[in-house]
Amino acid sequence: MSDKAIGIGLIGLGTVGGGVGKLLTEQANLFAQRLGRPVELRRVLVRTQDLAAAKASKLVPAALLTDDAEDFFKQDTAIVVELAGGVNPMRQFVSRALESGRHVVTANKSLLAKHGPELFALARKHNVSIAFEASCAGGIPIIYTLQFSLLSNRVHGLYGILNGTCNYILTQMTRHNQPYDTALDAAQKLGYAEADPTLDVSGADAAQKLSILASLAFGTRIVGEQVPCEGIDKLELADIGFGKEMGYDVKLLGIAERGDDGKVSVGVRPCFLRADDLLADVTGPFNAISVLSDALGHSLYYGAGAGRMPTASAVVSDILNIASGWYPQAFAQLRLTPDLHEPAALLPAEQLVSRFYLRVNAMDLPGTMAQVTTALAEHEISISAVMQHERNEGQHVPVVVITHEVAQGDLNAAMAKIAGLDCIAGRPVVIRIVDLPH
Numbered sequence: 001m002s003d004k005a006i007g008i009g010l011i012g013l014g015t016v017g018g019g020v021g022k023l024l025t026e027q028a029n030l031f032a033q034r035l036g037r038p039v040e041l042r043r044v045l046v047r048t049q050d051l052a053a054a055k056a057s058k059l060v061p062a063a064l065l066t067d068d069a070e071d072f073f074k075q076d077t078a079i080v081v082e083l084a085g086g087v088n089p090m091r092q093f094v095s096r097a098l099e100s101g102r103h104v105v106t107a108n109k110s111l112l113a114k115h116g117p118e119l120f121a122l123a124r125k126h127n128v129s130i131a132f133e134a135s136c137a138g139g140i141p142i143i144y145t146l147q148f149s150l151l152s153n154r155v156h157g158l159y160g161i162l163n164g165t166c167n168y169i170l171t172q173m174t175r176h177n178q179p180y181d182t183a184l185d186a187a188q189k190l191g192y193a194e195a196d197p198t199l200d201v202s203g204a205d206a207a208q209k210l211s212i213l214a215s216l217a218f219g220t221r222i223v224g225e226q227v228p229c230e231g232i233d234k235l236e237l238a239d240i241g242f243g244k245e246m247g248y249d250v251k252l253l254g255i256a257e258r259g260d261d262g263k264v265s266v267g268v269r270p271c272f273l274r275a276d277d278l279l280a281d282v283t284g285p286f287n288a289i290s291v292l293s294d295a296l297g298h299s300l301y302y303g304a305g306a307g308r309m310p311t312a313s314a315v316v317s318d319i320l321n322i323a324s325g326w327y328p329q330a331f332a333q334l335r336l337t338p339d340l341h342e343p344a345a346l347l348p349a350e351q352l353v354s355r356f357y358l359r360v361n362a363m364d365l366p367g368t369m370a371q372v373t374t375a376l377a378e379h380e381i382s383i384s385a386v387m388q389h390e391r392n393e394g395q396h397v398p399v400v401v402i403t404h405e406v407a408q409g410d411l412n413a414a415m416a417k418i419a420g421l422d423c424i425a426g427r428p429v430v431i432r433i434v435d436l437p438h
């Protein structure tokens with residue numbers, strides 16, 4: 001075993017950073033045994049306003065802590081681990097690390113979704129690497145799987161529950177009949193949701209992750225802002241209940257699919273799944289990603305999508321993979337990252353073909369359904385099923401329609417016409433139905 005330790009610099013000592021410090025300290029002997037040389041944490045950079053709290057936490061020795069970036073970058077470190085999050089100043093810090101010949105490990109999905117191609121290219125220019133397993137789905141090894149385990153496969157589709165906060169809220173709504181606001185409050189009290197949950201519940205967090213995963217899966221370049229997203233904050237218990245009666249469960253899904261023509265469809269939105277699908281059984285704050293590829297077929301990856309130790313597990317594994325030497329060599333030799341690929345040919349949203357759940361509040365009078373079905377027929381939308389519970393003549397009642405496959409653009413046009421009918425109250429509800437491969 002070599003006595004020369006591999007120096008690590010850590011940026012950020014929050015939830016995940018504390019877990020990384022804990023693992024590097026408690027498992028130091030195990031890691032040294034596996035690598036043949038020790039791994040040593042040499043400096044931790046935190047914000048000035050966080051310095052006192054970081055020292056009081058005793059997560060790492062106080063002597064390792066600094067709020068001075070110059071002091072941090074003067075240390076003898078081979079790997080910089082960025083866990084502070086956000087785009088700025090982390091973009092500058094990561095760039096500086098790469099330009100100084102240091103490898104980078106990051107869990108920063110926001111940074112990679114916006115500037116990933118630029119940073120990967122910078123790493124390549126300076127003969128170093130970026131490892132980013134913890135940026136998507138916490139401790140689930142989905143980045144490794146797409147890059148290496150499925151290297152022999154052509155991936156056709158990704159279907160992911162990529163946000164644990166949303167999945168917990170939806171579990172409370174579907175399994176316990178809690179309204180959205182009540183379920184969100186419970187998530188915040190348990191620490192699953194931030195005080196401002198917008199990034200999670202809007203679907204934006206999942207969209208950032210999906211852009212990273214889809215770029216790897218399809219060998220193309222997709223940035224976060226190219227992924228349309230729709231959140232869960234407008235979902236109603238009525239639609240969840242109607243869907244359940246028809247054999248469906250609802251999940252916030254990040255979906256990326258590649259057609260035979262090479263065009264890629266990406267998006268994040270609440271979707272109905274068959275209740276017997278494996279993804280429908282993913283409950284609470286867990287994540288799961290279903291991958292469809294040509295050789296392996298359908299495979300599913302499940303686990304803790306967030307949390308101190310699950311995410312730290314992915315971060316430290318990245319550190320060890322870089323320290324072992326094999327990962328930098330693979331990063332340099334294999335054409336896997338989006339800086340080496342052309343921008344994706346994205347399928348326009350209106351050309352997406354799927355089945356859909358529709359709910360309209362229709363006047364319970366003779367001829368009302370004829371007007372609705374006529375509007376659908378005019379756009380060549382065929383009906384698979386119709387459900388109406390109440391009969392309350394002269395009043396508005398909910399009517400649920402399940403369509404056969406239809407282009408999103410045609411459906412939007414039909415819904416606009418239906419919304420304008422005198423016999424319809426309010427805006428129609430549209431939820432995509434996803435038939436996952438088995």
